[in-house]
Amino acid sequence: MATATNNKDTYKATAVFLVVMGILYLLDKLIHFSSAGLPWVMQKDTMLLYASVIFLWFKRDKSVGIILAGIWLIQNIGLVISLLGQMSAYLLPAALLIIGILLYFLSTR
Known part of the structure; x- marks a missing residue:
């Protein structure tokens, strides 16, 4: 179903x-x-x-x-980085780490 x-x-x-x-x-x-x-x-x-x-x-x-x-x-990573401006230096790596950790924990459940 x-x-x-x-x-x-x-x-x-x-x-x-x-x-x-x-x-x-x-x-x-x-x-x-x-x-x-x-x-x-x-x-x-x-x-x-x-x-x-x-x-x-x-x-x-x-x-x-x-x-x-x-x-x-x-x-479009260039566009995303340009839109984020100075924040992208910290936000993008942090987002990648968080997403990676979440995916890892979801895959091990």
């Missing part, structure tokens, strides 16, 4: 992602995000962020959304 629910969640999240991408592509053809000063809307890494948010929102099992968000963070 849990597998059927999991598949249903996956199908729903995938369907929402495809609808959002279709709408964004259609809007891009109509208003051209690049010429409107919004070229980041249709970048490949931004689409990965859209997918991660949608999977986190619609799927009960958050692992796919977390993995996609992690991949996005790795791809």
